Amino acid sequence: MPEVALLKIHNLACVRDDRVLFEHLSLSLCREQMLLVEGHNGSGKTSLLRILTGLKMADEGEIYWHETAISESDSNYYERVIYVGHHDGVKRELTCLENLRLVQAMGNPSAIDLDDALEQVNLYRYGDTPVSNLSAGQRRRLALARLVVTEADLWILDEPYTSLDKVSMVLFQTMFEMHLKQGGIIVMTSHHDIDMPAVDVQRLDLSL
Amino acid sequence: MYNGWIFHCDLFDMKRYSLTQAFLFLLKRDLTLSFRNRAEFANPLLFFILVITLFPLAIGAEPALLSRIAPGIIWVAALLAAMLSLDSIFRSDFDDGSLEQLLLSAHPMPVLVLAKVAAHWLVTGLPLLLVSPVLAVMLGMPSEAQGTLLLTILIGTPILSLIGSIGVALTVGLPKGGIILSLLILPLYVPVLIFASSAIEGAAGGLDVSAQLYMLLSFLFLAVSLSPLATASALKMSMG
Numbered sequence: 001m002p003e004v005a006l007l008k009i010h011n012l013a014c015v016r017d018d019r020v021l022f023e024h025l026s027l028s029l030c031r032e033q034m035l036l037v038e039g040h041n042g043s044g045k046t047s048l049l050r051i052l053t054g055l056k057m058a059d060e061g062e063i064y065w066h067e068t069a070i071s072e073s074d075s076n077y078y079e080r081v082i083y084v085g086h087h088d089g090v091k092r093e094l095t096c097l098e099n100l101r102l103v104q105a106m107g108n109p110s111a112i113d114l115d116d117a118l119e120q121v122n123l124y125r126y127g128d129t130p131v132s133n134l135s136a137g138q139r140r141r142l143a144l145a146r147l148v149v150t151e152a153d154l155w156i157l158d159e160p161y162t163s164l165d166k167v168s169m170v171l172f173q174t175m176f177e178m179h180l181k182q183g184g185i186i187v188m189t190s191h192h193d194i195d196m197p198a199v200d201v202q203r204l205d206l207s208l
Numbered sequence: 209m210y211n212g213w214i215f216h217c218d219l220f221d222m223k224r225y226s227l228t229q230a231f232l233f234l235l236k237r238d239l240t241l242s243f244r245n246r247a248e249f250a251n252p253l254l255f256f257i258l259v260i261t262l263f264p265l266a267i268g269a270e271p272a273l274l275s276r277i278a279p280g281i282i283w284v285a286a287l288l289a290a291m292l293s294l295d296s297i298f299r300s301d302f303d304d305g306s307l308e309q310l311l312l313s314a315h316p317m318p319v320l321v322l323a324k325v326a327a328h329w330l331v332t333g334l335p336l337l338l339v340s341p342v343l344a345v346m347l348g349m350p351s352e353a354q355g356t357l358l359l360t361i362l363i364g365t366p367i368l369s370l371i372g373s374i375g376v377a378l379t380v381g382l383p384k385g386g387i388i389l390s391l392l393i394l395p396l397y398v399p400v401l402i403f404a405s406s407a408i409e410g411a412a413g414g415l416d417v418s419a420q421l422y423m424l425l426s427f428l429f430l431a432v433s434l435s436p437l438a439t440a441s442a443l444k445m446s447m448g
Contacts, residue, residue, distance in 0.1 A: 055308055055447045079314040087305025093244040094237070105225045105233040106313040106320075146309075 005030055007154060007185060012061035014047050021047055022206055023060070031153075031183040034176070034199055036190065039206030045189040046086065048206065049158050052187060053083045065154075079108055082152040084160060088143035092132040096123060096142055099131060100149050107150035117148045120175075122168065136163040144172060147179070155179060157188035230315045231323045238327030241300075252293040253335045259285040260343045271348045278347035279357065279408035286336050286361065287397055290368040291390060293332040297324060297373055298380045298443070307380075308447060317443070318436035325373045325436070333365030349412065356411035356421075360404035363424045370431035371396045377442035400427060 005028035013023035021044030029035055037045045050056035052063060054070055054077070063070050070077040090099045100114050118124050121141040131139060140163050147155060155176075161169050173196065176186055180199055194201070225233065242249045263281050264274055301307040301324075310320055340361055344354050375393040379385030407420035 050447075053308075053312060055311060055444075057448050078312060081312065083308070083312055085305055085308060087303075087308070089305035089309040091237075091241060091300075091304065091306060093241050098237070098240070102233065102237055103309075105230050106310065106315065108224055108314060 006066060007187075008064040008067075009052075010062050010064065012048075012051065012063070013059050014044055014051060014056075015059045016044070016047065025061070025204075027202065027204065029185050029187070029202070031185060032180050032200060033202060034180055034186040034188070034196070035202045035204060036188060036194055037204050037206065038189070043206040045206060046158055049083075049085070049156050049187065049189065052156055053081065054078070055083075080152050081154045081156060082107070082147055082150060083156045083158075084143055084146065085158045086162075088139050089146075090131050090139060090142050093130065095128050095130050096134075097127040099142060100145060103146045104149050107146070108152065110149055110151040112148060114149065117145055120148050121145045122171065137165060137168065140164055141168060147175065153184055155184065155186045155188070157186065159189055159191065161190055161192045224314065227315055227319055230313075231319055234310075234320055234323040235327050238324055239330065242327070242331045248296065249293070249331050252289040252332050253339065255292055256285050256289040256336055257339060257343065259288070260347070264347065275348040275350060275412075278344060278349040279353070279405040279412070281347065282340060282343060282357065283360070283364075283401055283405045283408075286340075286365065287368065287401055289336065290332065290365065290372060291393065291397075293328070294369075294372040294376050294389065294393070295380075295386070297328045297369075297376050299376075302380045302446075307443065311444060311447060317440035321373065321377075321436040321439045321443070322432075325369050325439075328373070329366050329369040333361075333369055336365055337361045349408075352414065353408050353412035356417055357408050359421060360407050360424060363421070363428050364400050364404045367400050367424070367427050367431045368397060370428075370435040373439045374435055374442055377439045377446060379446075380443070381446035400424065403427075 007029040009025060009027050012025040014021040025048075027035070037048055039045050047056060051058045054063075065075055065077040065080070068075045068077075091102075094102070096118060097114055100117060104114075112120075115124070115127060118127055121144060123138060123141055123145070126134065126138070131142065134142065140160075144157075144160060160172060164172070169192070173194075176188075177196060177199060180186060260281055263277075267273060298307060301310065311317060313320060337358060340357060341354060344357055349357065372393055375389050375396075376385075378392065379389045382388065403420045403423050407417040407424070410417040410420065
């Protein structure tokens with residue numbers, strides 16, 4: 001497969017309260033590549049990810065998806081990206097299944113049956129349980145289930161392993177490897193050690 | 209209590225949802241949420257009823273005076289009740305991260321905003337329409353004016369929700385946005401208040417009030433067409 005950069009970051013800068021978090025940041029990501037953003041607390045990891053989703057404006061620079069700036073209206077970027085941030089983005093008053101149906105209605109539904117999707121994230125039989133009755137780790141798994149029930153090329157994940165136990169961490173690591181193998185791209189931050197030898201990982205340390 | 213039927217959708221064919229489907233889905237989801245948080249959403253209605261029932265007690269049993277100020281009382285109470293309920297349009301979605309997911313949705317945000325505002329009106333504005341005839345009778349409003357009262361509430365309360373959504377979208381990211389919200393929104397509510405109460409007063413006096421009603425209608429169309437755009441951009445700014 002020819003190495004075509006799908007996602008390009010050009011000369012990106014982010015300033016917060018007169019502190020420069022990062023500047024002159026340029027990099028490009030091809031299919032099957034993962035970008036691991038590292039850095040100490042407050043180094044701008046989340047800001048970088050939110051800029052990548054377009055939720056936050058960059059102070060300088062531009063992001064290109066298929067050679068089109070994501071801010072342009074003819075970019076299909078938002079149909080091709082899934083973001084899982086610090087907040088789980090699930091409604092406590094709704095059941096797991098209702099939450100997943102909403103995720104599908106708002107995004108690009110994949111062909112998977114929702115019960116199978118719940119099984120994949122170890123939440124089988126929790127379908128009709130209101131989210132308020134789930135533990136923090138289970139809520140996190142439900143938030144990550146949006147990776148299963150919708151389709152996208154680019155996954156932007158902010159600390160996906162927060163409050164997950166070891167079994168679930170392995171589970172999602174396998175899922176990430178699968179996604180990359182199928183030609184996807186992942187951008188993520190994590191305080192946990194990422195041990196994925198089979199994967200082409202670019203590391204970006206923002207504390208430097 | 210957890211009524212799953214609301215979410216079952218026959219149109220489920222694994223393709224991208226059409227915009228109409230996404231709109232209806234979000235509307236249903238917000239209605240389900242408010243149904244499950246009944247206490248919170250009954251609050252504005254209760255406030256509306258309480259304020260209006262307190263007026264006769266405070267002013268005293270003077271039917272002539274009461275019936276003269278009834279349009280003003282009802283509309284001021286409706287306006288305050290609407291302001292009380294505004295924060296709930298986006299607050300919980302902002303806090304739990306659902307709002308950023310909506311902003312990242314493949315569907316255009318103004319349409320999703322319109323769905324949320326429509327749900328908000330159905331839950332907070334429509335009940336006012338249902339109780340106001342009773343309250344109007346209680347205040348001794350002349351029967352000729354009651355039809356006009358209902359019309360103004362039917363046209364006016366959606367305007368309150370639509371304009372209010374812009375203010376909430378601007379202030380939802382601030383820790384104490386409540387006061388700014390009132391200052392921001394109240395001046396924009398005043399025209400609605402003036403035209404609505406003047407229509408009811410005119411109708412009570414036997415006058416033709418179509419001018420005021422058309423004015424309100426034009427406000428409504430303006431708000432429906434423009435406010436979702438403003439709200440969507442304001443939400444994007446609040447996220448940044």
